[in-house]
Amino acid sequence: MNETAPFRVRAEIDLAALRANVRALRAHAPDAAFMAVVKADGYGHGMVPCARAARQAGATWIGTATPEEALALRAAGLPGRIMCWLWTPGGPWREGVEADLDMSVSALWALEEVTAAARAAGRTARVQLKADTGLGRNGCMPADWPDLVDRVLRAEAEGLVTVTGLWSHFACADEPGHPSIAAQLTVFREMVAYAEDRGLRPEVRHIANSPGMLTLPEAHFDLVRPGIAMYGVSPSPEVGTSQDFGLRPVMTLAASLAHVKRAPAGHGVSYGHHYVTPGETTLGLVPAGYGDGIPRHASGTAPVLVDGKLRTAAGRVAMDQFVVDLGGDEPAVGAEAVLFGPGDRGEPTAEDWAQAAGTIAYEIVTRIGSRVPRVYVNERPED
Numbered sequence: 105m106n107e108t109a110p111f112r113v114r115a116e117i118d119l120a121a122l123r124a125n126v127r128a129l130r131a132h133a134p135d136a137a138f139m140a141v142v143k144a145d146g147y148g149h150g151m152v153p154c155a156r157a158a159r160q161a162g163a164t165w166i167g168t169a170t171p172e173e174a175l176a177l178r179a180a181g182l183p184g185r186i187m188c189w190l191w192t193p194g195g196p197w198r199e200g201v202e203a204d205l206d207m208s209v210s211a212l213w214a215l216e217e218v219t220a221a222a223r224a225a226g227r228t229a230r231v232q233l234k235a236d237t238g239l240g241r242n243g244c245m246p247a248d249w250p251d252l253v254d255r256v257l258r259a260e261a262e263g264l265v266t267v268t269g270l271w272s273h274f275a276c277a278d279e280p281g282h283p284s285i286a287a288q289l290t291v292f293r294e295m296v297a298y299a300e301d302r303g304l305r306p307e308v309r310h311i312a313n314s315p316g317m318l319t320l321p322e323a324h325f326d327l328v329r330p331g332i333a334m335y336g337v338s339p340s341p342e343v344g345t346s347q348d349f350g351l352r353p354v355m356t357l358a359a360s361l362a363h364v365k366r367a368p369a370g371h372g373v374s375y376g377h378h379y380v381t382p383g384e385t386t387l388g389l390v391p392a393g394y395g396d397g398i399p400r401h402a403s404g405t406a407p408v409l410v411d412g413k414l415r416t417a418a419g420r421v422a423m424d425q426f427v428v429d430l431g432g433d434e435p436a437v438g439a440e441a442v443l444f445g446p447g448d449r450g451e452p453t454a455e456d457w458a459q460a461a462g463t464i465a466y467e468i469v470t471r472i473g474s475r476v477p478r479v480y481v482n483e484r485p486e487d
């Protein structure tokens with residue numbers, strides 16, 4: 105796509121920034137393997153281009169939530185290790201075995217399904233056992249762990265599976281000092297030690313997401329699994345800013361103003377008239393709305409950069425559009441409105457939008473919808 109061609113709204117994805125983020129993050133965990141997490145369409149940035157760019161920058165593993173995502177990466181020709189962790193009964197285990205995926209198992213039902221698929225395919229399945237060390241979401245509870253470990257040892261002895269990893273996930277790594285962090289690490293070490301004493305020899309043990317890898321060197325183990333940080337977005341203000349860690353936001357979301365007009369004082373703006381012009385002014389129409397993933401919760405608060413000035417969403421964000429009060433300025437129709445980006449031009453960041461919408465920056469980038477074209481820049485690696 106021509107970068108200067110007219111557009112309604114688009115998300116520019118800077119793959120050089122993504123590669124630089126991967127390199128910066130690898131420097132934070134130099135002794136651990138790197139799994140680039142690209143679930144949910146690469147947190148809205150595009151799964152396949154982001155996985156490729158992460159690989160170019162040294163990510164040896166790629167992680168997804170669902171098996172369908174992992175299989176789509178294989179179908180796109182991505183070689184090497186790909187792990188996925190969110191399975192449901194009847195899931196595509198056989199396809200996963202044949203695509204050489206590393207498949208997470210949290211419970212006996214999943215072990216039964218993956219061994220049946222391995223038998224049917226006549227191949228050994230790569231399995232990673234997930235421990236619930238305190239997140240209380242997926243993963244095997246400590247009380248159920250001995251049984252799962254024994255059963256997987258038997259499946260290994262039959263040549264049906266090979267256990268490539270033991271792993272877990274943090275509940276509160278984005279709240280430095282939270283007591284659950286140390287507690288989870290203790291339980292993780294115990295569950296790993298139990299499995300290894302019984303005879304499992306995993307290639308990798310891992311627990312650290314972005315905040316874990318950035319703030320807890322003792323949580324790096326053999327592999328780290330950053331998602332949000334790779335896209336240049338901080339996991340939370342408490343952990344620090346992207347700049348603190350040498351990270352640069354990868355996505356810039358911009359629109360072209362679809363209408364600029366004068367309005368008198370007292371003019372109601374958008375559904376419900378939650379904004380009424382305080383005096384004579386100019387209004388700019390931003391042609392993007394919640395149908396594009398712009399949060400409606402940011403009505404009246406969302407920041408937008410127009411012509412070098414920060415403006416605020418005036419009134420409700422609608423499905424396809426919202427309005428900014430331009431305070432009497434008259435930029436040309438078609439002028440660029442930058443919703444968020446790295447921030448160097450004075451534009452808001454995804455973190456600013458998260459604050460405006462009462463959510464986290466993860467959701468701001470991930471929810472940008474399929475109606476918004478992704479425009480990839482700096483696709484070619486620098487060396």
Ligand SMILES: *Cc1c(COP(=O)(O)O)cnc(C)c1O
Binds near residue numbers: 143273312333
């Ligand atoms: C999403 C996810 C990650 C990455 O988390 P970030 O906080 O984005 O770094 C890592 N591991 C698992 C299991 C995940 O679901």
